[in-house]
Amino acid sequence: MTVGVISHHQCLTHDMGDYHPEAPARMAAIQDQLIRSGLEYVIKQFDANPIDKELLYLAHDKSYIASIFENAPSEGTYNVDDDTVMNPNTLNAALLSAGAAKDAVDLVMSKEITSAFCATRPPGHHAEYDKGMGFCFFNNVAIAAAYAKEKYKLKRVAIVDFDVHHGNGTENIIKGKKGYLFCSTYQYPFYPFEVQESTKPPIINTPLAATTKSTDFRQAILDHWLPALQKFKPQIIFISAGFDAHVEDEMSQVSLVDEDYRWVTDQIKDIADKYADGRIVSVLEGGYSLSALGRSAVAHINGLIGY
Secondary structure, eight states: OEEEEOOOOOGGGGGOOOSSSSHHHHHHHHHHHHHTTTTTGEEEEEEOOOHHHHTTTSSSSSHHHHHHHHHSSSSEEEEETTTTTTTTTHHHHHHHHHHHHHHHHHHTTTOOOSSSEESSOOTTTTTTBBBOBBBBBBBBHHHHHHHHHHOOOOOEEEEESSSOOOOOHHHHTTOOOEEEEEEEEEEETTEEEEEEEBSSTTEEEEEEEETOOOOOOOHHHHOOOOOOOHHHHSSEEEEEETTTBBBTTTOOSSSBOHHHHHHHHHHHHHHHHSSSSEEHHHOOOOOOOOHHHHHHHHHHHHHHOOO
């Protein structure tokens, strides 16, 4: 199985401040662990291309996109919200991050690679149709999923999200649209505080208690995600890969370990191999304990490879 990792060094230049958890060091932590694991000799690495502005409209309101471009600072900062700040390099980084997900679709659909992991930032799953929030400007996964449907005429697109925060932006964008299945696990009650539990497709929202450990997390996937995915028979699977439910991550109270990310990747890969010719596009979301982030991302990539 050929797995691609798509990134770009200019994603490091987006910086929201010295004490902000969504920091440039996150990308370096993943790259360091890729080198230490030896995976850099197994995967194919690609530089992301910036996404065309017009493709952002597949998931976002034109006036919202205009506001991001118009307010992108040439110096200083611009606050989208209290936690989501643009510096002079943010717009370029965000275009590269969304572009990586779009590139991944093209690479997977052309069969140059079987699956892809986009190690980019800023993340995207909190960005709604007309609003950025929660460290996110453009919803990378939602844009790429809509692109896959439009460009490649796919009828059944699944998006799964194991970040510890609910993928509210993704749900907001795809809800009510045909051809999607969205599955999200998340600590509850927790940011963004507005999600409602749902056990019926096309929206599977599975809340996790703060006391959740590996066994409960895995049972939630077995009980809620897998039956829905089996029934849906996706032609491609997108993953919002957040690693902030790790026991070492102070962002949450859920206590997962590296092996849980390998396990959930294995489950998703089994579905993709059965129904989607193995096609998976995974995009980095959260994960703020640098060591745990790097190790968990490597476990995830190993799962995509099938080692």
